[in-house]
Amino acid sequence: MPITTIIRSLALVTSAAIAFSSAGCGQFEPRDKRFYYRALWNFSLREDLAELDSEFNGVDFGHSNLYENLLLTGGRDVPAIEERARKETLAFIASKPRLNPNEEAIAPTYMKLAWRAQNTFDEAHALHRATYDIAVSDEPDKDRAIRNVLAYYKDSAYAITSKLLDHRRLDGFPYSKTFRQRFPLFNATIWSYHYLQVAVYDPLLAAPDLPAKTQAVRPILATYRRYLDVPPVDWTFMPLTAELSPQFAARYPELAHIFDNLHMLHDNISDILASERLPTWESKRAEIYRLVNTYYLAAADATNPMILSTEGAHHH
């Protein structure tokens, strides 16, 4: 191939790429995936307490499946969410998956809408997984391991703040509560996931060995499965770490705050996707990014008006 033809072809491709990028430059954003904290205890939960791990794998399906369905149905189709999407989620949980699903295959549209928020979730979920792995493993110095993994998490630009946030105010936007009011069954199912995620910490850390840990989480799993069968629609707010695992929250307050903030952000995004006040995908994306950037990321701590100054100020 003559060199002039090559240069002409490259120029054409470059011009097309620039034009293409310019057309959508408002949505040009980096992927920024980061590997999880590497340690000997990686996958301890999966290998040693699969009974609990498979429930978390099921939970991973739930949020993504909900977001994709809310987005594609405009957040107004009650049977599509409460019946079809919720039952797909329950069926996946009941299959006791040995591995977590690829969430981009579950929610390809939502991932393209709000990747920055998803990457924020992914990093916080990796922190969740790491703390379970540490709790289940035979790691002799769990405090040190948790300090290390927390430091690794906080080093990310996508880290959620470890400060106590005012969840009541974060649940007070004009569109807040839309999701739970319109889709009470799926909302209660989501809160049941969050119950499971935070309720297991105290029993896992208190039990001295693996058989004891396995026994300790069984009552919580039984309660969780009852909630899936009969969603707790009478709950008025999401479960909080300090209420369900008070010893964990006292010992690792930053982790407790991160997980509660993570769960609050999940609720916010459900409301945004369900609300007619934000009628277009672009407006939903803008509001999700506004919340993430202004109220949730640790990078905004210096100016975040939702940070509560004292622990005592936090109540529901």
Add this chain to the structure above:
Amino acid sequence: MAGLAGPALALDHDNLDPNRPIGLEDAYAIPKGEIGLEGGVRFNDRREGRTHVTFQPQIIYGAFANAQIEMQGDLFTDPQSLVGANKSGDLHLGLLYNFNTETLNLPALAVRVEADFPTGVNSKGVDTQLTGILTRSFGRLRVHLNGGYTILGSPQGQERPGTYRAVAAVSYPLGYPGWFRDTLIVSLYTRQSDRQGQRNHTGVEIGLRHQLTSRVVLDGGLGTEFMGPSERAALLGTVGVSVGF
């Protein structure tokens, strides 16, 4: 390989790498900090000439944000008969850089820069390759386009001094909403022949990537070249494994 993995997987079967199992790349690098060891065996049953078997060891590392570096050294049976850039035992170094994640308006875009150093049998000169990569999804179906140009550092005999290559492919996760461990890949490709005066190699490949465990992905693929020179592939086959940690 792309960084599609959730937080509880070391490798992800939805990530696509050249030769794992077919000659295609998607636009995403592995996550920053990840290390992957990959290996495979590929056979090329040619219409004329002896069957080539290739062993494909590779290390990939998410060295920087949105970038992976790769080190590879293919080993071929019958190494004296090879023509083109990829000689048996050449040291192959590559860098894949992903510019952006896919959004509603934009596909994911990436560039790959590669160099083959003449450490192999009958190899001379440093060969270089530049490839542009685009990934766009439509629902769960992902479309991938690769266009690349290879410049030989020291072409020998009738070897072309440079060759282009173009690939169009789709990948699809099988089993939604109940199963998330298999990805099907189908590609159509054309590339200039290694010798001057011959037609392009043009063929199809189909492959499957299976997530075996959190850290291990298995792959297998088949293909054929329906146009090209007389020694084009009648049947291509690959099996491989990738381990992430």
